[in-house]
Amino acid sequence: MTTRPTIAPGDLDTLNLADPRLHAESDLSAVWRHLREVEPVHFNPPVGSAPGFWVVTRHADVTSVYRDSTRFTSEGGNVLETLLAGGDSAAGRMLAITDGERHAGLRRLLMTAFTPRALEPVVASVRRTVRRLLRDAIERGTCDFAVDVAAGIPLGAICDLLGVPDSDRAHVLALTSSALGSHDADSTAADAWIAKSEILLYFAGLARDRREGGHADVVALLASSRVGGLPLDDDEIMLNCYSLILGGDETARLSMIGAALALLDHPGQFRALKQGDVGVGTAVEEMLRWTTPALHSGRTATADTEIGGRPVGAGDVVTVWNASANRDERVFDTPDRLRLDRTPNKHVTFAYGPHFCLGAYLARAEIAAVLAGLRDLVATMEQTGPAKPVYSNFLSGLSSLPLALRAG
Numbered sequence: 001m002t003t004r005p006t007i008a009p010g011d012l013d014t015l016n017l018a019d020p021r022l023h024a025e026s027d028l029s030a031v032w033r034h035l036r037e038v039e040p041v042h043f044n045p046p047v048g049s050a051p052g053f054w055v056v057t058r059h060a061d062v063t064s065v066y067r068d069s070t071r072f073t074s075e076g077g078n079v080l081e082t083l084l085a086g087g088d089s090a091a092g093r094m095l096a097i098t099d100g101e102r103h104a105g106l107r108r109l110l111m112t113a114f115t116p117r118a119l120e121p122v123v124a125s126v127r128r129t130v131r132r133l134l135r136d137a138i139e140r141g142t143c144d145f146a147v148d149v150a151a152g153i154p155l156g157a158i159c160d161l162l163g164v165p166d167s168d169r170a171h172v173l174a175l176t177s178s179a180l181g182s183h184d185a186d187s188t189a190a191d192a193w194i195a196k197s198e199i200l201l202y203f204a205g206l207a208r209d210r211r212e213g214g215h216a217d218v219v220a221l222l223a224s225s226r227v228g229g230l231p232l233d234d235d236e237i238m239l240n241c242y243s244l245i246l247g248g249d250e251t252a253r254l255s256m257i258g259a260a261l262a263l264l265d266h267p268g269q270f271r272a273l274k275q276g277d278v279g280v281g282t283a284v285e286e287m288l289r290w291t292t293p294a295l296h297s298g299r300t301a302t303a304d305t306e307i308g309g310r311p312v313g314a315g316d317v318v319t320v321w322n323a324s325a326n327r328d329e330r331v332f333d334t335p336d337r338l339r340l341d342r343t344p345n346k347h348v349t350f351a352y353g354p355h356f357c358l359g360a361y362l363a364r365a366e367i368a369a370v371l372a373g374l375r376d377l378v379a380t381m382e383q384t385g386p387a388k389p390v391y392s393n394f395l396s397g398l399s400s401l402p403l404a405l406r407a408g
């Protein structure tokens, strides 16, 4: 069980919701509840040179912003970090921060690599990897679930998709963690920037290689296709490879680690899963809601408008908080209870509308493999040391979870 100090709604005036430490070190559920109830569209004031931003907390308002990429564009950046820094240089070229026809064309192309059929071999490999990693952890008796089990799963799947050779995978994992700068309180923006540049250079090399033909991976698909009648240049290929790794590795990892912690904290639910009283399908959806690894998404208002009746100006930064919408009592019955048989479960963990997560099917398959593995192979779990949070205003979860796993 990890308990963090609860922040009281009375402290709201002094809070900066862009501060990674706030999300890592405290429990904001009372603040979210208060905002949903009293001030569902709140303004986080400017701090230093960073502009202020709107904080949207109700499920209905969150989905209405997600749905409307004309009024709320992603092209100014889609997370606080880039929005507050004044934009993202990959706008209009990387899927998640492109809108309109270019987005639709690029998405149609990438979707062909993310259909259940195209992913069949990747998912089969995920299932084998999960069982191998769990068996190894059980045999050793203790493990860091984050490092020894979860870290090997999503990145392996993305590397399969991108055709990254086995020998490069540890290097790519290390760069991915530093690029999001979320693993310790002291990592700097410069560390993250260097890691990000190295990832981009790595994929530029892979793109050059794939232009020569003879491969059937996503890099080769991007290198051999046209969007809007024109081929993609090396920059576009490398940016979209980068976005798959950053979008699909740590998010999925955090949901698996969070799922293991949730089963540990809720032994009755673990028992229900093991006895077959709840199915893996509904359990996956509840774990996605419960863990909400992507705390928020960001947009820029393209014109003077309103959200939930509150005026928002052209150019304003708007953030929608999945973490709050997923606990909205207007949509979820007993939202603060983990119920693995919850249906319906309209969580917004993968967003909503035109930018709905491209990797949702893959992520669900990965979490399902972990839950099925824990159900079939593990009798008991015990925490053997302190868990460590990630430090981020965008990602939420644990970078370390020491466990003892016993077979059964």
Ligand code: HEM
Pocket: 074, 078, 095, 096, 097, 107, 154, 158, 243, 244, 245, 247, 248, 249, 251, 252, 253, 255, 292, 293, 294, 297, 298, 349, 350, 351, 352, 354, 355, 356, 357, 358, 359, 360, 362, 363
């Ligand atoms: C539990 C795991 C995951 C979570 C919580 C998650 C969350 C999200 C969210 C919230 C968005 C929308 C961002 C926005 O609207 O600005 C998104 C988009 C996206 N995700 Fe995921 N994701 C996960 C797994 C994956 C995986 C496994 C991949 C690929 C391997 C992936 C690739 C993408 C891409 C490419 C987009 C952009 C889609 C677009 O703009 O059309 N994600 N994801």
